[in-house]
Amino acid sequence: MPPRALGLLVILALDLLVAPLAATPPSGKIPLIGVLRPVAADDPHTEAFRRGLHELGYVEGHNVRMAYRFAEGRFERLPTLADEWVRLPVDVLVTDGTGVLAARQATDTIPIVFADPLAEGLVGSPDAGWLVITPVPNTDS
Numbered sequence: 001m002p003p004r005a006l007g008l009l010v011i012l013a014l015d016l017l018v019a020p021l022a023a024t025p026p027s028g029k030i031p032l033i034g035v036l037r038p039v040a041a042d043d044p045h046t047e048a049f050r051r052g053l054h055e056l057g058y059v060e061g062h063n064v065r066m067a068y069r070f071a072e073g074r075f076e077r078l079p080t081l082a083d084e085w086v087r088l089p090v091d092v093l094v095t096d097g098t099g100v101l102a103a104r105q106a107t108d109t110i111p112i113v114f115a116d117p118l119a120e121g122l123v124g125s126p127d128a129g130w131l132v133i134t135p136v137p138n139t140d141s
Contacts, residue, residue: 032065034090034110036081036099041070049094071099078102086110 037046046068050060058064067090069081075098082102085093093112095103100114 030063030065031091032067032088034085034088034093035066035068036071036078036085036093036095036103037068038071038073038075038078038095038097038099040072041068045096079105082106 035046035049037043039045050066053060053064053066060066067085067088069084071077071081078099079102082093082095082099083106085103086106090110093103093107093110095112095114100112103110103112103114
């Protein structure tokens with residue numbers, strides 16, 4: 001999937017989750033989005049995500065706060081990085097690939113937004129307890 005398309009799909013789902021937080025922040029609280037990536041910081045999907053948020057009116061430091069963690073291809077680091085978001089805690093966690101499994105193991109209360117669930121075999125039924133996870137469908141097919 002092209003980076004821009006992936007970024008926009010994730011942002012659409014994120015918009016549905018964060019918009020109510022940004023519109024009526026309790027006591028002036030700006031929502032914190034935690035981004036957990038299994039890849040390096042220079043991955044093009046990360047920049048597409050940032051651009052897409054900005055295009056939707058989310059300005060870092062103004063009406064949304066962003067924090068990033070990158071496993072740099074060292075997948076064994078993902079559980080530790082996901083645990084950081086739970087301790088912080090973030091309002092929404094955005095991830096992809098194997099980061100979804102680490103995020104799911106770390107929390108069942110923080111909403112998790114991710115893309116391409118079919119490729120990763122991560123789509124579960126609501127009965128299986130996956131309600132906190134919001135998959136964004138891959139439109140590249």
